[in-house]
Amino acid sequence: MDWIRLTKSGKDLTGLKGRLIEVTEEELIKHNKKDDCWVCIRGLVYNVSPYMEYHPGGEDELMRAAGSDGTDLFDQVHRWVNYESMLKECLVGRMAVKPVAVAKENHEKKPLNGILLKSKLPDLPAKEISPSYDWFQTESLVTIVIYTKQKDVDSESVIVDYQDGCFRAEIVINDYSYLLHTELSHEIQEDITARVAEKTGKVEIILKKKDNVSWKYLGHPLENHNSFTAHREKGLYYRKCKLVSKVDVTHDTKLYCLMLPPDTHLQVPIGQHVYLKLTVAGAEIVKPYTPVLESLHSDLQEPLHPHNKYIYVIIKIYHTGLFTPHFDCLQIGDYVSVSSPEGNFKKSQLQDLEELFLLAAGTGFTPMVKILNYALTNTTSLRKVKLMFFNKTEEDILWKNQLEHLADKDRRFEVEFILSEPTCEWTGKQGRISLPLLSKFVKRSLENSRVLICICGPAPFTEQGIRLLKDLNFSQEEVHSFTA
Known part of the structure; x- marks a missing residue:
């Protein structure tokens, strides 16, 4: 909370005595030192020098964007952060022209918090496969039909909101989002129905009219209406x-x-x-x-x-x-x-799987809950699911009784609890994630078994686990780590 107190102290954090200026490329480049560090995010320039000591990722991470456009770096790690609110007292002004990019093509790419930055986004899908929409009405209903032209769309891909007269529908298609965003011409009732024809990719959104009158038009388009862009370019809703x-x-x-x-x-x-x-x-x-x-x-x-x-x-x-x-x-x-949901795990990773290993520490267990349930219920090829659950003490274990009940009920499922600070009464395994523990636990039943290993926990746990799994000769495609 020290940073919040500082922003409310009335201290001049920009060094400009309250003035907002237009920043050129040449001016931005000059401010590239720890005690004089300007960063551009989405066209707005901030003096982040006062924030250096408060940044959770340390000064070096902020300095990677010093004197340049840090939008891509920011989106890779902190896309969810409301920087406009957090840094509003540090606002210098707006860019006059396009700022200098952080990464040059001939520079060596370095991982940022374990993620390798890409020099550019993949090209958008061809125009002929971009979604489109239409609408029609009856006396009491309005039906919006979205033609995604994709066959892997299901109900989880469709997000619909109606707030203060504004209708918003987002269809997530792989790494892209199709957005309808409009201020409806008439009021509707709260009950909205969304239906998906998975074989054709057609989405129907049914709105109930508040008054049974004929609509002459659907509504007034709002920001990004009828757009199809890379999902990571969209802000959080x-x-x-x-x-x-x-x-x-x-x-x-x-x-x-x-x-x-x-x-x-x-x-x-x-x-x-x-x-x-x-x-x-x-x-x-x-x-x-x-x-x-x-x-x-x-x-x-x-x-x-x-x-x-x-x-x-x-x-x-x-x-x-x-x-x-x-x-x-x-x-x-x-x-x-x-x-709205975020993340890169795909349900398709569980298809045709034969063995599933889950490595969780503390509340890193939470992503495993739905994965465990879905795999045991829907993956017919699955022979074995094993959960290795790390905690400090026995009283820290989430849903211990439920996990033991599930293991008793389904012979494909096995759970192992490992404690780092057990009491003398504990008879189970103890320790921390290590090569000896993993080498005994994560074993293929057959040489060519189709395997997926999911890992989640504090960053040191996850990073160590990934290194150990690599030492055990599991491929990058066989390991999925959860980070946010």
Whole structure:
């Protein structure tokens, strides 16, 4: 919170005494030192020198964009951060012309937090396969039809929101997004239906008219309406969700249930995360979380809450943290902003799989919940699923009883708990992620078995795990790490 206090102190953080200026390329390049560091993000220039000591990634990461356009670097690591709010007191002005790019073609590419930056985005799909839309109406309904021209579109690919008269529909197609964004010409009821014909890729969104009158036009186009662009170029879109329940999972972790607005259609795909946003002391704080299921018990007849209307998140409360103490103080009925899903895990990675290994530490277990459930339910070729779950103490283990129940019920599933700080009563394995542990646990049943290994936890755990799996001769395609 020290940075927030500094921004509210009235101190001149730009060095320009409140003036906003137009910044040329030549001027931007001059400000490339730690005590005089300007960075351009999406055409706006900020003096980030005062922020150096507060940056979680350290000064060196900020200096990579010093005196240049840091948009690509920012999007690779911090796309979810509301930099406009966080750095508003550092705003120098707007670029006069296109700024100098961070990376030159002849420079050696270096990984940023483990991600290799690309010099440019892949070309957009050919115009003839870009989606299109049409609409028609009856006396009481308006149907918007989107022709995606793709066969791998399902209900999880469709996100629909209606807020304050504005209709927004996003269709996620591989790494691209097709967006309809319009201010409707008439009011509609809250109940919106989305249907997908997976074989043809046709999406139908059905709106119920509030008044049974004929619409002369659908509405007034808003920003990026009828656009088809790379998904990573789009900013995050949020909607307000109501907190409807919170249940203790462990001594410091809870399961929260958030209800989507009635006029939102959103299903978080397997292995993807959302961002939760709260305003704390006048600043927006954003954190990523991977939604889970209500329960691992597949023998429940009906879920308490339908998965397409509710989002469940397991959150560990850090009492000295910026976000979680405030989130835990929310009362039932309070609202929190929830983003559209993000992430690069594809359900297709589980197709035709024979062996699935899950390596999780602490709340890094959350991405594994839906993966585990989907694989055991839908992957018919699957012979074995093994979860190696690392925690400090036994009381830290999330859903221990449910995991043991699942292992008893499904002979394909095996779970191993490893503790780093066990009590003397603990009879299971202990230690941290290591080559001896992994070499015994992650073994192919057959030489040519189709294998996927998913790993998630604190950054040191994940990085060490990836190195060890490489030492065990697993290919890059066989390992998926979750980072946000």
